[in-house]
Amino acid sequence: MNTLTEIDRLLVDTALRLCADHGSREALEAAxxxxxxxxxxxxxVESGLTRVGISEAEGGSGGTxxxxxxxxxxxxxxxxxxPLAESLLVGGPILAAAGISPPDGPLAVAPETxxxxxxxxxxxxxxxxxxxxxxxxxxxxxxxxxxxGETGPVVVAVPLADAGIVPGRNYAGEPRDTVTVSGVVVxxxxxxxxxxxxxxxxxxxxxxARSLQIAxxxxxxxxxxxRHAKEREQFGRxxxxxxxVGHMIALLGEAVxxxxxxxxTAAAGARPDDAAIAKIIAGEAATKGAALAHxxxxxxxxxxxxxxxxxxxxxxSWRDEFGSETEWARALGAELGRGGAGRLWxxxxxxxxxxx
Amino acid sequence: xxxxxxxxxxxxxxxxxxxxxxxxxxxxxxxxxxSDMSGGRDPEFSRRLAAKGWVGMSIPAExxxxxxxxxxxxxxxxxxxxxxxxxAAHWVGDRQTAPTILAFGTEEQxxxxxxxxxxxxxxxxxxxxxxxxxxxxxxxxxxxxxxxxGWRVSGTKVWTSGAHxxxxxxxxxxxxxxxxxxxxxxxxxxxxLRGPGITISPIISLDGTHHFNEVVFxxxxxxxxxxLGDVGGGWHQVTSELAYERSGPDRWLSTYGLFRSFxxxxxxxxxxxxxxxxxxxxxxYRTLHNLSLxxxxxxxxxxxxxxxxxxxxxxxxxxxxxxxxxxxSLAGVAPDPDAADRFSRELAAATLMLPGLTIRGGxxxxxxSVAARELIR
Numbered sequence: 001m002n003t004l005t006e007i008d009r010l011l012v013d014t015a016l017r018l019c020a021d022h023g024s025r026e027a028l029e030a031a032x033x034x035x036x037x038x039x040x041x042x043x044x045v046e047s048g049l050t051r052v053g054i055s056e057a058e059g060g061s062g063g064t065x066x067x068x069x070x071x072x073x074x075x076x077x078x079x080x081x082x083p084l085a086e087s088l089l090v091g092g093p094i095l096a097a098a099g100i101s102p103p104d105g106p107l108a109v110a111p112e113t114x115x116x117x118x119x120x121x122x123x124x125x126x127x128x129x130x131x132x133x134x135x136x137x138x139x140x141x142x143x144x145x146x147x148x149g150e151t152g153p154v155v156v157a158v159p160l161a162d163a164g165i166v167p168g169r170n171y172a173g174e175p176r177d178t179v180t181v182s183g184v185v186v187x188x189x190x191x192x193x194x195x196x197x198x199x200x201x202x203x204x205x206x207x208x209a210r211s212l213q214i215a216x217x218x219x220x221x222x223x224x225x226x227r228h229a230k231e232r233e234q235f236g237r238x239x240x241x242x243x244x245v246g247h248m249i250a251l252l253g254e255a256v257x258x259x260x261x262x263x264x265t266a267a268a269g270a271r272p273d274d275a276a277i278a279k280i281i282a283g284e285a286a287t288k289g290a291a292l293a294h295x296x297x298x299x300x301x302x303x304x305x306x307x308x309x310x311x312x313x314x315x316x317s318w319r320d321e322f323g324s325e326t327e328w329a330r331a332l333g334a335e336l337g338r339g340g341a342g343r344l345w346x347x348x349x350x351x352x353x354x355x356x
Numbered sequence: 357x358x359x360x361x362x363x364x365x366x367x368x369x370x371x372x373x374x375x376x377x378x379x380x381x382x383x384x385x386x387x388x389x390x391s392d393m394s395g396g397r398d399p400e401f402s403r404r405l406a407a408k409g410w411v412g413m414s415i416p417a418e419x420x421x422x423x424x425x426x427x428x429x430x431x432x433x434x435x436x437x438x439x440x441x442x443x444a445a446h447w448v449g450d451r452q453t454a455p456t457i458l459a460f461g462t463e464e465q466x467x468x469x470x471x472x473x474x475x476x477x478x479x480x481x482x483x484x485x486x487x488x489x490x491x492x493x494x495x496x497x498x499x500x501x502x503x504x505x506g507w508r509v510s511g512t513k514v515w516t517s518g519a520h521x522x523x524x525x526x527x528x529x530x531x532x533x534x535x536x537x538x539x540x541x542x543x544x545x546x547x548x549l550r551g552p553g554i555t556i557s558p559i560i561s562l563d564g565t566h567h568f569n570e571v572v573f574x575x576x577x578x579x580x581x582x583x584l585g586d587v588g589g590g591w592h593q594v595t596s597e598l599a600y601e602r603s604g605p606d607r608w609l610s611t612y613g614l615f616r617s618f619x620x621x622x623x624x625x626x627x628x629x630x631x632x633x634x635x636x637x638x639x640x641y642r643t644l645h646n647l648s649l650x651x652x653x654x655x656x657x658x659x660x661x662x663x664x665x666x667x668x669x670x671x672x673x674x675x676x677x678x679x680x681x682x683x684x685s686l687a688g689v690a691p692d693p694d695a696a697d698r699f700s701r702e703l704a705a706a707t708l709m710l711p712g713l714t715i716r717g718g719x720x721x722x723x724x725s726v727a728a729r730e731l732i733r
Binding site: 230261274276284348353 | 357359361363364369372434438616619620623624625626628630631632633634635636638639640641642643645646647650667668670671721723724725727728729731732
């Protein structure tokens with residue numbers, strides 16, 4: 001994890017280059033108007049980057065979960081207007097585990113579990129229900145959801161061609177649509193246990209994905225803020241030379257360091273605690289980091305003309321998606337309340353691969 | 357600035373489990389309040405810990421240590437502090453004097469002091485700050501004048517933790533006048549605190565305890581064999597010493613004892629706000645643990661993560677204070693240093709200690725300036 005292998009480096013460089021190729025101001029504005037960047041998505045598909053971390057036997061491009069996590073972090077760094085996080089870390093691996101090949105097109109993931117009900121009628125399976133704020137639903141062929149089956153939770157891939165979709169969006173204009181299905185025919189669902197998920201781990205996968213995106217975006221926010229502070233002159237010198245500004249940059253650096261450490265720790269291991277912790281830390285860091293960066297940017301930062309906004313509007317959105325800090329903190333706090341001091345120190349010091 | 361995530365190897369995890377087991381037996385039945393590095397002093401405990409090989413771990417075997425790593429020391433120290441172990445006797449020697457002697461000392465000094473530190477039989481304190489020199493350390497005025505076979509030292513040091521109990525003070529002394537380069541002309545002396553010409557007076561802390569001292573040196577003779585490193589090279593030595601002083605578990609665990617007793621008292625049947633606080637604070641502990649561990653691993657890798665250490669110390673020490681204020685506002689008890697109730701006692705002890713946490717070893721303002729310089733570079 002400390003040193004990137006040559007393959008890691010190649011993946012990272014390819015992803016950064018593709019995002020940069022499609023990341024001009026005009027391209028980002030067009031993507032926001034359209035809801036996404038189809039061109040960037042197609043370029044990522046062609047390079048095999050939308051299926052990293054899923055084995056070739058399961059219909060993926062091979063590679064490791066750690067590489068998939070690094071790509072998701074980079075997508076945050078680039079404010080990439082594509083559903084890479086959902087495909088690489090949530091929908092793709094869950095579909096693969098359920099024995100379903102992920103499609104080429106973007107994949108939507110139901111953020112809430114148990115909102116859909118699967119029934120068997122006339123020899124086929126149908127699904128009904130309504131879910132709000134589904135990322136990227138209007139451009140996806142399939143939505144992966146954890147639904148209520150007749151004998152327990154099931155993983156189901158819902159074709160969205162037959163769904164009712166009401167567009168919605170987050171602060172950054174990323175599609176967050178309401179999906180309604182009524183008796184839509186689906187392929188045989190997979191029991192959740194067979195796909196290795198339950199309602200909590202489903203949400204935790206999304207929480208980890210958003211934490212990595214936040215860590216990436218915060219890193220970019222720090223770069224933009226340092227550059228601005230060195231270039232902007234007031235009172236005859238760059239504002240970076242004022243101690244008050246320097247200290248804000250130090251605090252921003254602290255937010256970046258914490259978010260990245262928490263997200264990478266969660267990505268490196270399989271401890272559910274660590275994914276919840278990542279979302280708590282990343283959420284807090286997003287709030288603090290965005291506020292500090294805007295304060296340093298001054299009035300310029302409050303407009304759509306300044307590049308900072310591509311990142312801060314995403315930070316403010318992502319901190320609440322797949323569970324806010326408060327939601328995860330209460331869950332972790334309840335567990336600690338039951339486990340007591342012994343459990344507390346175990347959570348603090350565990351190495352990521354140590355299971356409970 | 358980058359903090360590579362790292363994990364403990366199997367031998368490092370075994371070490372952690374061994375220390376945990378040792379402490380469970382050692383500390384059973386003791387009434388421990390707090391988890392601060394200066395909380396309790398028990399030289400007998402320090403010697404038993406040393407007998408296990410867990411004091412002065414980084415000292416090479418030829419000087420009586422075990423040639424351990426910064427990560428191994430991190431593991432041991434995190435266990436000691438989180439359990440509230442009485443570490444004050446061996447703390448400074450273990451954390452910074454031994455590495456400084458190892459880096460800059462003569463062969464004779466290494467043979468004389470390092471085995472004693474590794475056995476916790478010789479204890480140290482830090483002679484840096486003076487009445488007029490706090491954050492601006494280069495302005496120290498304690499002066500050394502050349503004499504036959506050594507130096508004569510006069511001046512005053514303050515905030516000297518445990519000077520009334522420890523054996524030596526590693527003291528920063530001006531040995532030639534401050535010229536254009538304020539950092540030149542400083543030297544480090546190992547001064548025997550029980551020798552003639554030394555007056556030690558208590559400086560009483562907010563909580564009424566005697567921890568700090570004023571140490572006055574009046575024409576104290578320091579022989580050449582107790583000059584550490586190069587005459588005039590003190591600034592370089594002292595800044596590397598400060599790097600050891602920063603970013604370790606002592607910078608984020610000072611109020612852990614309070615948090616643990618809050619969890620014990622309020623964890624079960626917790627309200628939503630208590631659960632929220634428990635979750636957020638635990639997430640911060642976990643992340644600080646990993647950042648601090650990452651710095652230790654970088655040190656073992658041969659780099660000098662000075663700015664990274666400053667950033668972690670700022671994060672850690674401001675967090676230690678937040679922990680205390682958060683649990684205070686949730687608990688709503690009237691703290692009493694003498695209360696029978698454990699949480700009330702912990703809260704009283706912690707509250708009176710809080711102001712010092714973001715001052716000792718480098719203030720918030722100094723640390724942020726060090727981190728900013730690196731980030732803006």
